[in-house]
Amino acid sequence: MDYTLGQKELDSMEEILQKDLIDLGVHCVFLIDMAGNIIVNLDNGDIEHDIYSLAALAAGNFGAVSAMARIVGENEFSLLFHKGKKENIHFSKVMTDFLLVTIFGRETSLGFLRLKVAEAIKKIKVIL
Amino acid sequence: MAFVNLKKKEVQVKIVYYGPGRGGKTTNLEYIYKKFNARIKTEMVAIKTHGDRTLFFDFLPFDIGKIKGYDVKIQLYTVPGQVKYNATRRLVLRGVDGIVFVADSMKVRREKNLLSLKNLQENLSTYKKNIFKIPMVLQYNKIDLSEHGIPLLSPEILGKDLNTQLKAPSFEASALLGSNVVATLKKSISITMASLKKELK
Ligand SMILES: Nc1nc2c(ncn2[C@@H]2O[C@H](COP(=O)(O)OP(=O)(O)OP(=O)(O)O)[C@@H](O)[C@H]2O)c(=O)[nH]1
Ligand SMILES: [Mg+2]
Numbered sequence: 119m120d121y122t123l124g125q126k127e128l129d130s131m132e133e134i135l136q137k138d139l140i141d142l143g144v145h146c147v148f149l150i151d152m153a154g155n156i157i158v159n160l161d162n163g164d165i166e167h168d169i170y171s172l173a174a175l176a177a178g179n180f181g182a183v184s185a186m187a188r189i190v191g192e193n194e195f196s197l198l199f200h201k202g203k204k205e206n207i208h209f210s211k212v213m214t215d216f217l218l219v220t221i222f223g224r225e226t227s228l229g230f231l232r233l234k235v236a237e238a239i240k241k242i243k244v245i246l
Numbered sequence: 247m248a249f250v251n252l253k254k255k256e257v258q259v260k261i262v263y264y265g266p267g268r269g270g271k272t273t274n275l276e277y278i279y280k281k282f283n284a285r286i287k288t289e290m291v292a293i294k295t296h297g298d299r300t301l302f303f304d305f306l307p308f309d310i311g312k313i314k315g316y317d318v319k320i321q322l323y324t325v326p327g328q329v330k331y332n333a334t335r336r337l338v339l340r341g342v343d344g345i346v347f348v349a350d351s352m353k354v355r356r357e358k359n360l361l362s363l364k365n366l367q368e369n370l371s372t373y374k375k376n377i378f379k380i381p382m383v384l385q386y387n388k389i390d391l392s393e394h395g396i397p398l399l400s401p402e403i404l405g406k407d408l409n410t411q412l413k414a415p416s417f418e419a420s421a422l423l424g425s426n427v428v429a430t431l432k433k434s435i436s437i438t439m440a441s442l443k444k445e446l447k
């Protein structure tokens with residue numbers, strides 16, 4: 119059940135995430151699978167988060183929230199977002215097995231971010 | 247479901263410590279964290295209750311260097327052993343590549359070990375994984391307790407209870423004192439990597 123992504127696919131995904139998210143002010147973005155493996159990660163160069171731990175926690179958190187959704191009779195919660203004083207974190211599912219996590223600051227509005235994330239995901243889906 | 251990144255030449259491998267509550271899974275990871283402090287650049291993540299029981303999981307990323315030119319990142323997880331946390335236990339198992347089953351050698355825990363192993367088999371099967379095929383190491387933990395006069399199960403009995411069909415490599419260990427903790431981990435990494443090897447061309 120192992121899977122591999124080649125240089126070409128990873129390059130194109132990085133390009134999409136760079137252009138659609140990082141260049142527009144997002145601090146950090148990573149694409150992970152539901153096991154917590156990191157597929158692509160990018161940041162603006164100013165931050166140094168422990169992304170392996172973040173990925174493990176994000177996958178666990180997403181799994182827990184999905185399980186809660188099912189218990190209350192929802193298929194899925196559509197907005198997964200945590201707001202902080204300086205940093206915010208947003209999760210978005212990519213197909214059934216992947217998760218796109220973005221970390222962004224006050225200068226980016228949630229509406230704008232969601233729009234850009236949706237655009238990026240559309241392009242990434244073609245590659246995965 | 248190890249992930250192979252051909253661009254960074256990196257492999258991420260997930261090994262999960264499974265077993266009954268209070269068996270010593272978290273203690274294994276804490277020992278590894280202390281022992282290899284220099285090599286582990288991040289903090290160990292532990293989501294636990296006030297009473298130190300694992301609530302969701304512990305997480306420890308562990309770099310083992312290069313194998314065939316690939317940077318191998320081992321991700322160590324523990325599950326919460328308490329029976330009531332099965333939903334989160336199953337989440338942690340998602341995408342698992344190798345299992346370390348930490349059994350409790352205390353006589354009073356005999357039944358708990360059996361139930362936990364059965365539970366592992368059920369949870370793996372929800373991901374269409376077979377307990378007989380997944381790389382697995384057994385650890386018979388807490389053998390140091392015999393010195394304190396606490397009745398323990400012999401490795402023969404534990405083997406008969408848990409390993410008759412599995413025939414997995416097994417170690418008697420003391421996670422608290424650190425004996426055979428590293429041996430258990432090394433064995434698990436080596437058999438897990440062997441089973442993934444065909445992916446590493
Ligand atoms: N004497 C002795 N005590 C141990 C050993 N390993 C763990 N313990 C003790 O057993 C208790 C439970 O250990 P944990 O590592 O928290 O157990 P766990 O398997 O993570 O438990 P859950 O998180 O509830 O599933 C702690 O008090 C440990 O100090 C051992 O090898 N010898
Ligand atoms: Mg624990």
